[in-house]
Amino acid sequence: MRENMTGMKVPVLLADRSYMVVVGHGVRHQLAEAIAAKAPRAARAVLVTSESLLGQPWADFETGLPTTTITVPDGEEAKSAAQVERLCTEFSKLELSRHDVVVGVGGGAVTDLAGFAAAVYLRGIAVVHVATSLVAQVDAAIGGKTAVNLVTGKNLMGAFHQPLAVLCDLDFLETLPPREILNGRGEIVKCCLLDGLTPPMMSALSLEDQVLLAVELKARIVSADEREGGLRALLNYGHTLAHAIEALELGGQELDIRHGEAVAIGLAFAVRLARHLGRVGDDAVASHDEALSVFGLHAELPQGLSIDALINAMAKDKKAHHDLTFVLPGLNGFETVSGISRRDVEIVLEAFGGVK
Ligand SMILES: NC(=O)c1ccc[n+]([C@@H]2O[C@H](COP(=O)([O-])OP(=O)(O)OC[C@H]3O[C@@H](n4cnc5c(N)ncnc54)[C@H](O)[C@@H]3O)[C@@H](O)[C@H]2O)c1
Ligand SMILES: [Zn+2]
Numbered sequence: 001m002r003e004n005m006t007g008m009k010v011p012v013l014l015a016d017r018s019y020m021v022v023v024g025h026g027v028r029h030q031l032a033e034a035i036a037a038k039a040p041r042a043a044r045a046v047l048v049t050s051e052s053l054l055g056q057p058w059a060d061f062e063t064g065l066p067t068t069t070i071t072v073p074d075g076e077e078a079k080s081a082a083q084v085e086r087l088c089t090e091f092s093k094l095e096l097s098r099h100d101v102v103v104g105v106g107g108g109a110v111t112d113l114a115g116f117a118a119a120v121y122l123r124g125i126a127v128v129h130v131a132t133s134l135v136a137q138v139d140a141a142i143g144g145k146t147a148v149n150l151v152t153g154k155n156l157m158g159a160f161h162q163p164l165a166v167l168c169d170l171d172f173l174e175t176l177p178p179r180e181i182l183n184g185r186g187e188i189v190k191c192c193l194l195d196g197l198t199p200p201m202m203s204a205l206s207l208e209d210q211v212l213l214a215v216e217l218k219a220r221i222v223s224a225d226e227r228e229g230g231l232r233a234l235l236n237y238g239h240t241l242a243h244a245i246e247a248l249e250l251g252g253q254e255l256d257i258r259h260g261e262a263v264a265i266g267l268a269f270a271v272r273l274a275r276h277l278g279r280v281g282d283d284a285v286a287s288h289d290e291a292l293s294v295f296g297l298h299a300e301l302p303q304g305l306s307i308d309a310l311i312n313a314m315a316k317d318k319k320a321h322h323d324l325t326f327v328l329p330g331l332n333g334f335e336t337v338s339g340i341s342r343r344d345v346e347i348v349l350e351a352f353g354g355v356k
Contacts, residue, residue, distance in 0.1 A: 013223040021166040028169040032064030038164035041099040048114040049105040050074045078109045079148040087117040101126040107133030108140025115146030119161030129166045134184025137168035138214035143222040185295040186260025191217045199290040237327040238266035244313035268299035273348045279330035307354035
């Protein structure tokens with residue numbers, strides 16, 4: 001990592017597709033420089049963002065190129081095949097060439113959409129992510145996974161497409177609603193736990209430190225395992241139950257829960273499952289609960305969730321290969337554990353507040 005006046009630069013090392021994630025106040029002003037360095041033949045840029053983000057006080061972007069801005073809906077509504085088709089059609093009307101560049105400015109929804117449109121337009125043109133939410137900065141904009149949703153589920157249509165650069169300007173976070181900060185903290189606490197920090201170490205971190213820690217961890221893991229052959233799956237710590245809770249919500253259960261909040265619950269559950277399986281002791285459970293409270297997150301399952309419905313959803317998770325798979329801590333550190341018995345999960349879920 002390199003420190004200078006213009007933010008901290010964290011490399012994602014992928015041979016000729018390597019790039020920097022830049023974290024700091026004001027780093028959005030490095031957009032033109034990043035494009036000139038990484039896409040010297042680009043003659044124009046298309047900036048993809050939402051109307052509401054264009055209204056923010058920090059919304060001044062200079063690409064150094066003739067630029068067209070295209071707005072998309074806020075949040076998950078942006079992540080549809082229809083929006084991909086619309087963006088690609090606009091790109092072609094603008095005669096965007098293989099040398100030109102797309103800039104995604106927004107939270108994870110916008111960077112996922114802009115990244116996917118850039119991945120498929122002309123079979124792939126360059127994209128730079130300007131990550132405006134905490135989730136996008138610590139997770140979504142890094143690592144090259146892009147996707148949109150289908151009516152049958154989230155992120156089912158996507159591609160791997162690494163960006164040329166990711167700019168994480170900490171100024172953006174000043175306008176982010178508190179609930180979205182909490183959302184990002186779910187991923188941050190996951191990274192702190194994977195990195196072996198103790199709760200006192202976590203409480204000493206500034207927001208900038210937290211973003212850097214998560215960016216460094218993700219950059220390191222993606223550099224070693226771009227396509228989720230093994231190591232990258234560890235980033236799914238806490239996500240097996242989180243995805244199941246989200247699936248029940250999508251299925252109509254009223255929960256009003258953000259992804260990071262579901263991850264927090266999933267982390268509390270995973271460590272309890274690890275304890276039940278004899279992989280860790282009570283101290284690990286206590287330290288996870290303390291870590292969650294450092295970040296203002298709750299470790300309890302929402303009331304009234306059916307154990308059967310949760311287990312059925314977990315067995316269907318697209319990352320679980322049709323059995324019960326969890327990332328769990330243990331004597332050898334964290335690992336992906338498959339084939340966990342339904343009975344074990346039931347016992348721990350019941351003690352965790354699930355209903356029969
Ligand atoms: N590709 C990946 O590896 C990856 C990883 C994690 C999440 N994701 C995806 O990311 C999405 C979630 O990202 P998110 O949590 O950023 O959600 P989001 O993009 O929906 O943003 C949340 C809300 O915050 C607003 N917002 C964003 N930045 C703001 C700012 N600086 N000030 C004020 N408002 C701001 C957005 O307009 C939106 O209304 C999901 O679709 C998820 O699937 C992808
Ligand atoms: Zn997540």
